[in-house]
Amino acid sequence: GENVEQHPSTLSVQEGDSAVIKCTYSDSASNYFPWYKQELGKRPQLIIDIRSNVGEKKDQRIAVTLNKTAKHFSLHITETQPEDSAVYFCAASPPGNTPLVFGKGTRLSVIA
């Protein structure tokens, strides 16, 4: 089945710097790649997603890139702010009735 690896597990950046989180997946048939943000004590919430027919997608300070050949995708956050501090999860959607498979999460700390 699908396996999603996520790195790094923790990341600390200075406010205003960029943060990059990387994920790899194993099933070349996976076709949908969302990113979720989970603040302390809250539910995971979708922040951006990308489908396999697109290489890059941007939404204000957040962007996601997808390399289907290498089977990896990345989340880029520019001009980080303290409110970006949270756990971020990548996920991949295999074909058929298999639910989203999540990476193990990255705890991002933005230091003011």
Add this chain to the structure above:
Amino acid sequence: DTAVSQTPKYLVTQMGNDKSIKCEQNLGHDTMYWYKQDSKKFLKIMFSYNNKELIINETVPNRFSPKSPDKAHLNLHINSLELGDSAGYFCASSQGVEGEKLFFGSGTQLSVL
């Protein structure tokens, strides 16, 4: 309006007890899930239901039994609670399964003493 609502938010109970967590979604979605989140924050699928039918049942002890009375509700009943059951439990829903966004409930933090 809360799209996916889950109760209770906190559940503290003794070993050996039986407890239930309720979940309801008002998004009209066909598919609902239960995920378990351990202390390291890893989100692991437990069950998936599509139109009230079980489609995914990962390696979960028989003490965990999901119940879907209709496609808007997916409840989780846990028998004979053990210390290792302490975790966060998140309900979620999506329109379908493949390539669909998940909407999560607010979570239930279960502590077994």
